Amino acid sequence: MSGFAQYDLRHDDGGEAVLALSGPYLVSTIGAVDEELFALDGPITTVDVSGLSEIDTVGAWVACNLATRHEAEITGASERAERLIAALDGTAGEEKVAAERLPVWERVPAAMGTKVFNARSGVYGVIGFLGAIVAASGNLIRHPRRFRWLALVRQLELVGVSALPIVGLMSFLIGIVIAQQGAVQLAQFGAETLTVNLVGRITLRELGVLMTAIMVAGRSGSAFAAQLGTMRLTEEVDAMRTIGISPMEALVIPRILAAILMMPLLGFYAAGVAIVGGAVIGDLMLGIPFWSFLMRIQEVVPTYDLWVGLIKAPVFGLIVALAGCYHGMQVKGDSEQVGLRTTMAVVTGIFAVIVIDAFFAVFFTEIGWG
Structure with a gap:
């Protein structure tokens, strides 16, 4: 039993309560009696530590805390115990931690x-x-x-070319969902053929560019924030300033231009793939031949719907790039800031894109492009 912390509450010849601690009072052993010690009630006049075989800071703190709570005196301390108790004197008490x-x-x-x-x-x-x-x-x-054309080309590849597979897959599936759900609802009115109008207009005007902007915000906006944030932490940005290179010119502007230039192309590509997805569903479920679906798109979709999407696209690209670069350049302190700022860049970019899209919807309706 010598390997366990123990205690014994007894009374001396004068009838006063004495709490005798014995065994090793270490951080690894004291847990066995900690709750019982602090559950003791009644007056205790003396805390006897002469029976302790070993003691560390945690054991000394427990003895001090017991003595403070019961207004008792600590006796029988060894030289080591005296040093620890003296160092912890006044730190134990009932004060609230928070x-x-x-x-x-x-x-x-x-x-x-x-x-x-x-x-x-x-x-x-x-x-x-x-x-x-x-x-x-x-x-x-x-x-x-001074403009860094190679940096711009690299960012065009990362923002645009590398995003084609995921944007294409997302848009194809969105086109399928719109056509299938739209056909189900329009079938109640015997107007399944209007599925062509629904898919064409909603993808070219709204969902094509909007979903692309959200995808670019989650993919490229987060990458901008993480890359620039990491460069800030590793002091690469400060090193560029030291040798006379403007971080804005070398890092920020190429990324912003890449997003502005690639968003119209990605948006148009996304709308086209979504229309193909709708045509596939039209051929399989509605009996509308694939090529007839595509040809009818040209008849039922006004030209200004295409222009609405192309006008909004570079604005969305600018917003996403600004959010990513701004939050990346604000990183400081520790690596946790990189994750925090990357999350803020994505959330801010998507929120701003949706808000601006609402303003665009009202604006184009007012000028007759509704």
Whole structure:
């Protein structure tokens, strides 16, 4: 039993309660009696530690805490125990480790106010970032030889060419879903042939470019944030400034231009593949021949639907790239910030794209392109 922490509560000749601790009081052994010790009630005048075979900081803290709680005196301490107890004197007590939580009706408004107040620095940061981009763009216009064409081509490949398979698969499936679900609903009115109109207009005007923007935000926007954030942590961005290279010109502007240039192409590609998916369902389920479905698209879809999608696409690309680059350039401190900022880049980009798309819908309806 010598390998276990033990205790014995007894009374001396004068009738006073003495708590005698024995055995090793170490972090590895004290768990067996910890709850029992702190559940002891009644007055204890002395904590006797003469029977301890070993003691460490945790054991000394338990002895101090017991003595403080019961206003008792510690006796029989060895030289090592005396040093540990002296070092921990005054640290044990009943004080609460954490501050009390405010009631919910106070805590929630306080948290909201803090977030609104802190949003000021976020607004300043965005304005400063946009200003830096404008300044860097002006420098490149005045000195076009400084523009990094190879970086732009590389980003065009990453944002556009590499995204073709996943965007194509997503769009094909979306076209199938729209055609199948639309045909089921239109069949109730005997208007299955209008599935062609539904697929053509909704993919060219809305879903083609919108779903592509969401995919680019999750794929390329997150990559921008993670790449730039990692470069910030490894001080590569600071090293570029030291040798006279503008990070905005070398890192940010090529990524923004790549997203702006590739989004219209990806959006048109996505809409085309979605229409093909709809044509497949039309051929299999509705009895509309595949090529007849595609030919009828040209008759039922107004030309301005195509232009609506192509006009929105570069704006969405700009928003996604700005969100990714901004959050990437804000990384500082530790690696946790990279994950946090990458998540914020994706969420911010998708949210902004949906909001801008709503404004576009109202605008094009007002000018007669509804």
